[in-house]
Amino acid sequence: MGLSLKLVLSSDPRLLGAVRGAVRELASGAGFAEEDCRAITLAVDEALTNIIRHAYDNRPDESVELTCRSLENGLEFILRDRGRPVDPAKVCARSLEAVTPGGLGTHIIRQIMDQVCYEPLPDGNQLRLVKYVNKS
Amino acid sequence: MGLSLKLVLSSDPRLLGAVRGAVRELASGAGFAEEDCRAITLAVDEALTNIIRHAYDNRPDESVELTCRSLENGLEFILRDRGRPVDPAKVCARSLEAVTPGGLGTHIIRQIMDQVCYEPLPDGNQLRLVKYVNKS
Amino acid sequence: MQTSLRRSGNIVIVDVVGDIDLHNSPRLRKTLLQTLQEAQRVVVNLEQVRYIDSSGIASLVEGLKESQSLKSRFILFGLSKAAREVLRLTRLINVFEVYETEKQALDA
């Protein structure tokens, strides 16, 4: 049977550590190697950080939902918010050759995850991330 | 503003590690010392374990809700299930002097937490746990 | 949680690594009870136990009881902070034969 863990949190950066704690252990329990556990944790954290910063303009009292599900051969993460929609043209828009402090998060997410799918919902936004075990 | 993180999980022991990961980081972020973080994590894990074993008779596909909230001077955890009610006569029923493998969980919870309150709900059960910072 | 066994003569050392909880304590219990059938002295290394809950402690208590009925020895050593704290909370720390180091546990 698949495992499912849903986290409902306010859009407050002080909660990121707790989410990482849960994601790290889930990944480890799902059989990912240590380096992959760190990477998955990073990707989910970057996705949440983007929701806080861009969908909610750093307002800390909005709501975010993160649903984590075990697949037969990996993990799926679905993030939902009710904030500003993602402009697809801005995702991974900058080149990694330039040395500037911003624009790194979406690159990190895409490099780590096997599936990255931004989707508008009637009442908000969804981001679906999938990582498979033993696939680099 | 108070922080709030809700976890909704199936009553599957394989999810305990992820819950501990979240609780440990929350406690650390709330300013608890390392030993207290470990103790708080243990108490919440014991409470969940009891729900899985006693409220749900080890059925892994029932639902449990754990709401974590920061207080001005501590952390509150509210656990909710829809399983069999707690028999108050059985909580902390055994003496810690006897050497037997069972009956330890409720003692651990009471020794660690500052408030432990079992409460029947119309559609299930609630357990409220509070731990204050700098109060032993 | 991972367990691995090291044998030397009549002694088996059980190295336990990771988190012990409701999910895997039945596996620990089984390992301990099986090992007790095969060795005069079972020595459990808890140095790498990051977490242990009451179900894990219950498995250790079952090992202890089994060793008493078999008249063999069941010894713990290298208690991690987590293990030490839970054994204190449950007032079981003095019920077990506990040593600091592997050498002490083997020489005892």
Place this chain on the structure above:
Amino acid sequence: MQTSLRRSGNIVIVDVVGDIDLHNSPRLRKTLLQTLQEAQRVVVNLEQVRYIDSSGIASLVEGLKESQSLKSRFILFGLSKAAREVLRLTRLINVFEVYETEKQALDA
């Protein structure tokens, strides 16, 4: 995340401990930019960084840029696995002056 400073002459070593994320990277940024005002060489110890995300990396990039405009030096050493992996993913590892040990970073 905690930062602490150690001074020796014109050099300041910034020891960073813990997790760097959106919550505390603004604090890291401020510490780095302030320290760069006061020292000819700022050496950042990342050994104890258990976690760092892109906002933390952005703070390091800002430190680097500031040092370039001040014509001072900004050096990283002791990259934890977490720090090394994120700097690789963002292809920034070669943009920084990076050393293994504190001694190498001070002697460089």
